[in-house]
Amino acid sequence: MLLETLKEFDWFNEPQQVRFEENGMRVVAKYRTDFWCCARHDFRKDDGHFFFTYVLGDFCCDLNWSFERNETYDQCGIMVRSDVNNWFKASVLCENDNQPMLATCLTNDGYSDLATVPLPIGVQRVWYRLKRRKGCYIASYSLDGTDFIQLRKFYLIHDMDDIKIGAYICSPQRDDFEAVLHAIDMS
Numbered sequence: 001m002l003l004e005t006l007k008e009f010d011w012f013n014e015p016q017q018v019r020f021e022e023n024g025m026r027v028v029a030k031y032r033t034d035f036w037c038c039a040r041h042d043f044r045k046d047d048g049h050f051f052f053t054y055v056l057g058d059f060c061c062d063l064n065w066s067f068e069r070n071e072t073y074d075q076c077g078i079m080v081r082s083d084v085n086n087w088f089k090a091s092v093l094c095e096n097d098n099q100p101m102l103a104t105c106l107t108n109d110g111y112s113d114l115a116t117v118p119l120p121i122g123v124q125r126v127w128y129r130l131k132r133r134k135g136c137y138i139a140s141y142s143l144d145g146t147d148f149i150q151l152r153k154f155y156l157i158h159d160m161d162d163i164k165i166g167a168y169i170c171s172p173q174r175d176d177f178e179a180v181l182h183a184i185d186m187s
Helices: none
Strands: 010-012 017-021 024-028 035-038 043-046 049-056 059-066 075-083 086-094 100-108 115-118 125-133 136-142 149-154 162-170 178-186
Touching: 024 049, 035 100, 049 075, 049 178, 059 075, 059 162, 075 125, 086 125, 086 136, 086 149, 100 149, 115 149, 162 178
Parallel strands: none
Antiparallel strands: 010 049, 017 024, 024 178, 035 043, 049 162, 059 125, 059 178, 075 086, 075 162, 086 100, 100 115, 125 136, 136 149
């Protein structure tokens, strides 16, 4: 990953441990961090780590995370965010240690949903793509960096022309989840 390309990026809830290696940026998620919103029960987690840039208008963001082990609810993926009550994320997620899933979460007006598809056991690297075209978002993923599978089309109720897009990581139930962000490309 070229450090020059990261100059336009900033952290929302910067993690305590970030280091640059030859193959990318290694990030350790802080314990009990997450992004989740349920206004009905007055429950909100908005303390995950989000490495973002602002983008104006239509865009395509590709990024790639790898991890050695993914345990219950550990996440590293892609996020787009208008504000605390309006955002989308996609990542690998394990509800148990045996079956990884690709999870998407759309939060509009303070209500998060969750949709999942199973992934092969042993997955340790995922590529993500998020496009915005005329207000419509399309989220896709790949296990080889070449063939992308569409996950979801959606709209943000409170979309903004100048929106935050980037990579996120969190660990709701443990303190040593780490992953490597290999690439993040904007077009």
